[in-house]
Amino acid sequence: MKAITPEMEYLSTRQSAKVLQVSLGTVQKMVELGELIAWKTRGGHRRILASSLEQQLQRRKRAMRQKSTQHCVAMGIFRRTENSVALLEAIQDWQLKVEMEVAVDSLEGLMKAVSIAPDLIFLDALIPPVEQVHLIHYLSKNKDTQRIPILVDEGFIKLHPGVVTLADENAGTRSSVPEELKEELENGLIELNPLIIGYPATDPEMDAALNPDNRHELLEPLFLEALSRKCF
Structure with missing residues (x-):
């Protein structure tokens, strides 16, 4: 899993997919459902807020701990x-x-x-x-x-x-x-x-x-x- 470093404020859809270990389609769906915060550049490229990715990773960890039993x-x-x-x-x-x-x-x-x-x-x-x-x-x-x-x-x-x-x-x-x-x-x-x-x-x-x-x-x-x- 690719780590999110402090200097990274936002990531591309492809980078986000690598961080979450999911496909590009899943990342796009998560954005549409409001699970990730994103916007589009003037060139039409989607950028995803790094902090929302970190929150998603933390939710996964909490869910894993809570539901492991x-x-x-x-x-x-x-x-x-x-x-x-x-x-x-x-x-x-x-x-x-x-x-x-x-x-x-x-x-x-x-x-x-x-x-x-x-x-x-x-x-x-x-x-x-x-x-x-x-x-x-x-x-x-x-x-x-x-x-x-x-x-x-x-x-x-x-x-x-x-x-x-x-x-x-x-x-x-x-x-x-x-x-x-x-x-x-x-x-x-x-x-x-x-x-x-x-x-x-x-x-x-x-x-x-x-x-x-x-x-x-x-x-x-x-x-x-x-x-x-x-x-x-």
């Missing part, structure tokens, strides 16, 4: 069994105690999520994009799951509008995405939803710097962030 129930919906096994093994080393229910099928995952009402829901990056759109739609609409944070691949968050368009083109005259859902997407179902939290999985900006073990390590603070956003 907390029992968290998570629901993981995966495409492949081996992906669920890898994450289940990784969370054994976390300070946060996580009990994860697993489904390797979207319908099973939806039914389990409604049944157990977990603290957070994790969507595997290998779930087909259109299927992820439908999952988020149903989870956000169901009264038993609509207040539960959902961890979603950063790459999917960036690409989902194009994914929907491509799905329509491939389907021909019969659209695979209902008009109601398209309207919800246009109104910010995913990118403006504070309960949608991105995690690095297929983000090319971070691919070169991260191996699978690093990715799993980065998930723990994101799980904590999800818990802090959960609406009771």
Whole structure:
């Protein structure tokens, strides 16, 4: 993690992403949600106040200390069994105690999520994009799951509008995405939803710097962030 030095009053979006160990998209979303203080230069470049980054880091540390003994129930919906096994093994080393229910099928995952009402829901990056759109739609609409944070691949968050368009083109005259859902997407179902939290999985900006073990390590603070956003 890159340190913030006393002479640094503000940082670029890219520098801020390195400090927080998140993607550029996550930093931009944090600015939009008011979690980071930023402004734009005359040239249109975003600058983020260093003190607000420091506050964010301190909040993370406090959350880690406060919730290190907390029992968290998570629901993981995966495409492949081996992906669920890898994450289940990784969370054994976390300070946060996580009990994860697993489904390797979207319908099973939806039914389990409604049944157990977990603290957070994790969507595997290998779930087909259109299927992820439908999952988020149903989870956000169901009264038993609509207040539960959902961890979603950063790459999917960036690409989902194009994914929907491509799905329509491939389907021909019969659209695979209902008009109601398209309207919800246009109104910010995913990118403006504070309960949608991105995690690095297929983000090319971070691919070169991260191996699978690093990715799993980065998930723990994101799980904590999800818990802090959960609406009771």
